[in-house]
Amino acid sequence: MTLLALLVVGVLAAAGTAWGLPRGGGVARVAALGGVVALALIALLAALSPNPDAVAADATGAAPRTLWNGAIAAGGYLRLVVVLGATTSALMCALTWLLRGMSGLRGLLPASLAALVGTTVALGAATPQLGILAAGATGLASIPAVLASTRGAAAAGVAAREVRIAVATALVALAVATVIPAVARLVLANAAADVASAGSGLAAAMAFGLLVLAIVVAARMGAIPYHVRISALADTAPGGSLPLLLVWLPLPLGAAPVGVAAGDLAPLALPIGSAQALIVALALLTTVAAGLVAAFQDDLRHAVGYLTLADLGLVVLAFAALDPVVWGPARTWLLTAAVTKTALLAWATVAGDRFETRSVPDLRGWLRPSPMLGLALGLIVVATYGLPGWAVLTARLALTGHAAGAPWDALLLAASLLTLPAYARWLWLGVGAPTSHVDRADPEFLALGGPSGPARRLALRPPTRRRGRDEGLPVEQEGPSLSTSGLAGSAAPTLPPASAPAPTPARARRSAPPPAAVGEQPPRSMELGAGLEPESDGEAADLGTGPQRVAASRFGIRRKPAAQMRPAAPSKPVVPSKAAVETKAAAETALWGAPVAAIEPDLPAQPTLFAANELEVAPNPDAEAPAQPGLGGVRAGTGMGRRPRTPSGPSGSSPMTAPRAPEVSKTLPEDVLAPDVLARGDAPGSPDTIIRARRGRAPSDPDAAARVAAAARRHRADLLSTAVLALALLATLVASGAFDVSKAACEPTPAVPGISCS
Amino acid sequence: MVTPLLVIVAVLAVAGGVVAVAAPNPRHATLGAFAALVLAGLIADPLPSAAGLVARLAGAALGGWLVWMALRKAPATAAQTALGWAGSTGVALAAFAIGWLAATAFAQALASSGAAAGDILGQTLGGGSLVDRAAIGAAAALGxxxxxxxxxxxxxxxxxxxxLLLVAAGGLLCAALGSALADTLELALALLTALTGAAVAAVTAAMLDGSGDLVLRDALARELAVHHRAADEAHPGDTRSGVSE
Structure with missing residues (x-):
């Protein structure tokens, strides 16, 4: 009953999320929540599903603890795969939600649920044919994952190829799995007549069947020379969907043919060494080429894709071995590779998003602001290769050792380790001097070389000491002479030595404009407020987070496009106008209740987080304007006036000459919120709620989901790194042999009865 | 009486396959594939159970209908096989004959060795069933x-x-060699047919929405081409990109 409940929950949840998520608003939220709950329920039901006493029907015609009289039965491996699949899917959904918002779940969540249903049927099937058919149907879950997030002819082409690879490979495997038992009868019936001697027709037929099975699995895993679709998927599909597309959907079609080879072909002990040699050559080609390409590939997603296919492609060695002994190691390898590569793909997705680049050279120095990601990558490396006694290393040694005799087994083992240089390159790059991409990324709370957790929070407080007349003004000063370094240089002489520490290199880097800002690829969104949208949060990193970002958005401070940035040049200090100083004080009063200098006079100086030549101040046209005393006479040229992007306000006078202060808006401009959020009504309460939530206060709106959403966005970088770290820890556990992975993989199944690893 | 009828049904299924690959009009091609799917579900000896038959027909109908519905904005003509009607028919007939002969040889080997005596495979294919031979022939032709x-x-x-034709061929092969299909296998085939039809419909609709036609564009090749062209235009004198003025 638990299996039936699992299938029903999975099907209903997949259909419900596929229907509800594209509708947006409350329906989408409910669908997403229901989908995640269904993932948890599926994991629970899979864990509780009992092993059957016997698959065959008893005298009463019933097979207890099975579905449809023994057609589908649970097993240890099925339980493990489904529980781990559901767990990683939930983590990937959370990660995708943080990265892309609710829209990112449209394809991923229903596809994950459908994949779990298909995987359950494929791994629990009582016959290889049923398992292969279910594996083929499982592969079709890639279509919503590809098409829901990406539109256009290119995505349709990629989806068409996914249909082909999912169904055509399954049907070829089905044909082989159907023919092989029939031919095996002939072989067994004529064993005495030696009809299956080397070179005979039956031996050739079996060799052909084995080769076709290996090629089918290689093609499904994306092994070379079937790797083009991996690159296409890496370019087209969202990063959060890649683990499902590249790892979990091919898994059932990897496991089922291994059962055919180990259960039907291996006992015949046919002399088909030529086919085995070809399979070894195929595996060698895949591991060597993919490992080398991954090491030299500068596109992070492509490199990770190659690492994935290099590891998954190793499973074809099980066909070369043609020994029932590799039944367990092959399935162990599939599962450990799936979990490990899921963590690796998640790492690559988060790294690409955080540093706004997929270029590996541009990631130089990534370890400094992202130590948790570094720890995760280290764990992934350990989980990939394992330690002595670990399940993953045992499986690797068994696959390479049984596939070929000496010295080819050593060569295979060495080739399978060729993926190591890619990891080493990334880790080595991580300790280098940071690039501008890395420098402007949001640091984790454990970031090295920057403010630590408490220090970072201090850094987010308003500046506390009394500044010089022209220091730290969030204004765009006229003339090319003003820069961040100019500000610092002008302020330093006015400060007493004890309260004006020299800026550290890290601080100087963060306060200076990126060295290669001019001419570089501009960020995806230049709107400061776009930082509220998870997908483009990184662009606002230079402008700080938390209160600073809120303050900036409330005053309409926008980061200038990179093309307009002037390079920093130390030059003579600029004396701002009196009006600008007054305006700044008024702005601080409006935001924090008092001028900054009066709040915390004892704290040391904090470096300015706004590079002055990167900023301009623009008004919020929708803002209501509470009167502020003493702010008349805002002049053009100070940058603090209202620079209308829309026609002038209700009074009809030019906002630039309006004798009023820059207001603290009660509503955020629309461009601050994600268009998707606005269009679909996903906004967690009013914009004011967001402001308060981001400043750490309890919003008046009692919507718990809104609070969770706001908190998640506030700690986005840390949450993303934590999710990747959790996946890496899970991969390490599985690779080490926790959860009895090896034992579960060695269990006989209804489709392959009587097999054992010993 | 039933046996010759089923052999004719197998031939008609192959004819549907020919229409599916050779008809210029995508709607006609869809009808051909639908006919092949429906007729392939009938070819079995012994006949499938009522539940299995209903499941196969329902799966074929659902899959075919979804593909048909996705073609509302489709152009009147699309790329068909380069072999044309005559070439496709000839290839299909040759494959059908090869499949038939291979099935006959296999049946004779089974019968002479007595390998399958007593089981259903021995009683049908080994026993000289024409339906199974026709099924294998049709599977080869559709494949x-x-x-x-x-x-x-x-x-x-x-x-x-x-x-979809491969799905029909797989079902035929299972029915001929895998003895009588269990209801669960029939249900799995029906589900795979329906899901494949849904996937094909989704892809077709996405193509028509994206480009207005059904031409399969290689996303990766196109992006690479654009990338290289942009690089060359940005650096027209750069011989490193292989293009020099």
Whole structure:
């Protein structure tokens, strides 16, 4: 009953999320929540599903603890795969939600649920044919994952190829799995007549069947020379969907043919060494080429894709071995590779998003602001290769050792380790001097070389000491002479030595404009407020987070496009106008209740987080304007006036000459919120709620989901790194042999009865 | 009486496959694939159970209907196989004959060795059943017909129809060699047919929405081409990119 409940929950949840998520608003939220709950329920039901006493029907015609009289039965491996699949899917959904918002779940969540249903049927099937058919149907879950997030002819082409690879490979495997038992009868019936001697027709037929099975699995895993679709998927599909597309959907079609080879072909002990040699050559080609390409590939997603296919492609060695002994190691390898590569793909997705680049050279120095990601990558490396006694290393040694005799087994083992240089390159790059991409990324709370957790929070407080007349003004000063370094240089002489520490290199880097800002690829969104949208949060990193970002958005401070940035040049200090100083004080009063200098006079100086030549101040046209005393006479040229992007306000006078202060808006401009959020009504309460939530206060709106959403966005970088770290820890556990992975993989199944690893 | 009828049904299924790959009109091609799917579900000896038969027909109908509905904005003509009507028919007939003969040889080997005596395979294919031979012949023909659009696709919709023909061929092979199909296997085949039809419909609709036609564009190749062209235009005198003025 638990299996039936699992299938029903999975099907209903997949259909419900596929229907509800594209509708947006409350329906989408409910669908997403229901989908995640269904993932948890599926994991629970899979864990509780009992092993059957016997698959065959008893005298009463019933097979207890099975579905449809023994057609589908649970097993240890099925339980493990489904529980781990559901767990990683939930983590990937959370990660995708943080990265892309609710829209990112449209394809991923229903596809994950459908994949779990298909995987359950494929791994629990009582016959290889049923398992292969279910594996083929499982592969079709890639279509919503590809098409829901990406539109256009290119995505349709990629989806068409996914249909082909999912169904055509399954049907070829089905044909082989159907023919092989029939031919095996002939072989067994004529064993005495030696009809299956080397070179005979039956031996050739079996060799052909084995080769076709290996090629089918290689093609499904994306092994070379079937790797083009991996690159296409890496370019087209969202990063959060890649683990499902590249790892979990091919898994059932990897496991089922291994059962055919180990259960039907291996006992015949046919002399088909030529086919085995070809399979070894195929595996060698895949591991060597993919490992080398991954090491030299500068596109992070492509490199990770190659690492994935290099590891998954190793499973074809099980066909070369043609020994029932590799039944367990092959399935162990599939599962450990799936979990490990899921963590690796998640790492690559988060790294690409955080540093706004997929270029590996541009990631130089990534370890400094992202130590948790570094720890995760280290764990992934350990989980990939394992330690002595670990399940993953045992499986690797068994696959390479049984596939070929000496010295080819050593060569295979060495080739399978060729993926190591890619990891080493990334880790080595991580300790280098940071690039501008890395420098402007949001640091984790454990970031090295920057403010630590408490220090970072201090850094987010308003500046506390009394500044010089022209220091730290969030204004765009006229003339090319003003820069961040100019500000610092002008302020330093006015400060007493004890309260004006020299800026550290890290601080100087963060306060200076990126060295290669001019001419570089501009960020995806230049709107400061776009930082509220998870997908483009990184662009606002230079402008700080938390209160600073809120303050900036409330005053309409926008980061200038990179093309307009002037390079920093130390030059003579600029004396701002009196009006600008007054305006700044008024702005601080409006935001924090008092001028900054009066709040915390004892704290040391904090470096300015706004590079002055990167900023301009623009008004919020929708803002209501509470009167502020003493702010008349805002002049053009100070940058603090209202620079209308829309026609002038209700009074009809030019906002630039309006004798009023820059207001603290009660509503955020629309461009601050994600268009998707606005269009679909996903906004967690009013914009004011967001402001308060981001400043750490309890919003008046009692919507718990809104609070969770706001908190998640506030700690986005840390949450993303934590999710990747959790996946890496899970991969390490599985690779080490926790959860009895090896034992579960060695269990006989209804489709392959009587097999054992010993 | 039933046996010759089923052999004719097998031939008609192959004819549907020919229409699916050779008809220029995508709607006609869809009808051909639908006919092949429906008729392939009937070819079995012994006949499938009522539940299995209903499941197969329902799966075929659902899959075919979804593909048909996705073609509302489709152009009147699309890329068909380069072999044309005559070439496709000839290839299908040759494959049907090869499948028939291979099944006959296999049946004789089974019968002479007594390997399958007593089981259903021995009683049907080994016993000289024409239906099983026709099923294997039809499976071979549909498989060969599907090879071109699946391996070298020029049209996303036609690729999907090729995959659907492969589903029909797989069902025929299972029915002929795998003895009588259990109801669960029939249900699995029906589900796979319906899901494949849904996937093909989704792909077809996405293609029509994206480009207005059914031409399969290689996303990766196109992006690379654009990338290289942009690089060359940005650095026209740069001989490193292979282009010099």
């Amino acid at each position: 060969v017909l599907a090879t071109a659009p699946v391996i070298m696709p020029r049209d996303g919709h036609r690729l999907g129809l090729g995959v």
